Amino acid sequence: MDQLLAALADPERQKLYARIVLDQLPPREQDSALMRKHLGRLVAAGLVERTADGSLRADPAVFRRARPVAEEAHPGVPRRLVGFFAQGRLTAIPVRPAVRRELLTHLTGTLFETERSYSEREVNEAFRTVHDDTSALRRYCVENGLLVRERDGSVYRVAAA
Template identity: 40%
Template sequence: MSVPSWQKVLSTLAGGRARELYAHAVLGQPLDATPKELQRLVDAGLLTPEYAVADGLFKQVLAAAAAPTPKGVDRFFRDGRIDGLPRAGQDRTDLLAHLAGRLFPTDEELREAEVNRLLATVTHDIPALRRALVDAGSLVRHPDGTGYRRVAVS
């Protein structure tokens, strides 16, 4: 049998009578219930078909509802924004390459204001991220500071 959704469990327990019957079951007390009431608790996964309390149901429901752990560069994003730049290493290199590819067109000149506008979509610390992209070689800055260009990766 599959694990019921947390919505199904909570909507069943939202009813006072169902909550009362479930409390009786948890406490090992006799269940004075109609077949329909008992079936509702079984359908929600709160009771087994033998009307015993379903052990571990809440742990299973919570585990099934948990968000998957992000992998790769997605680990550094929260709600679409960078949670923080890794200090060094491959994670930093991968994240900066990902951002450059995602935000900037290849070999197109961009003014600093445009670079800042694009960086603002993923971070609050625009200067630090801009500097990190330049230091990593993902963006090239004109010597006079008038513009930037993304470097094509071969």
């Protein structure tokens, strides 16, 4: 999946891919060096294939085939949250409150033990294994009632269910 996204990260390749999908790319436009370079990336990623007659074809099934691979790369991560992870790290904190809460519930369930108290430093170290903005994750968990913090900020615990 990362290879597909990388291939479509360039705006010129996006336009080219769209023209191929819509079958609006005349063969004479495929000959420039820049066009061959962009086509090469799309072909290498499996987004486009050249048919026997030399025409280009986009296969939308490549996205369906890539999805299970992405889910297998993040075992234990709920399906709806897989898109927020890359190479075992959280790439973004969801903006939508319901999705963010689901992510935070997943993180607290996997990073912390329910019967143990944690210092702020230990909470930060646990969150740092998945994302660099530890203060935001810590704050969101407290605000959502997933972590309970002592008034003086010295101790954190997983909230009782």
